[in-house]
Amino acid sequence: AQKVTQAQTEISVVEKEDVTLDCVYETRDTTYYLFWYKQPPSGELVFLIRRNSFDEQNEISGRYSWNFQKSTSSFNFTITASQVVDSAVYFCALSGEVKGGGSQGNLIFGKGTKLSVKP
């Protein structure tokens, strides 16, 4: 069965600190996709990144970076020089191999990590 574990329920940091959000996943699929979504206090879900299982290159987008390690089944998310606007709940998600009628959209979400960035 597929599973996503975000062991950190809540994290609190002071502005400008770096913070890493952990995500560990379980799947038997050989091809799969990993995602991060952000849910700010306003409630919407914002897509941040998608990674497929064959691409282990780390990715950087501004202050955000992602570290995908297949050997440890982890897909961690780091925010550098955090800002108050980064305060949100962050979700890691997994989808299985797209075959037949399947879709990347049938996501298994972790429970989320609530990040609070204090000024």
Add this chain to the structure above:
Amino acid sequence: DSGVTQTPKHLITATGQRVTLRCSPRSGDLSVYWYQQSLDQGLQFLIQYYNGEERAKGNILERFSAQQFPDLHSELNLSSLELGDSALYFCASSRDRNSPLHFGNGTRLTVT
């Protein structure tokens, strides 16, 4: 703004009632997904439609049903509502099955 529109934003109703949640996908997106976010269960996939046809089912109760219309908008119908159905219901859309999801702002349902 994701481009996915959900109405209404808030809905308060009583147990036993029936409600309909509406979703308009992003322009050009053929797939629509419904998710439920509750304190107990977290974010759960309910159902997917692609170009009017049901494609996949997740943890959707029999009291719930959905459809996607020819103009690609979708409706999620929740009937015989129970207190435990109180949750945030998200709609998401994608261009095709290989594309990532973009979520709407959700409909917050409160059952009293």
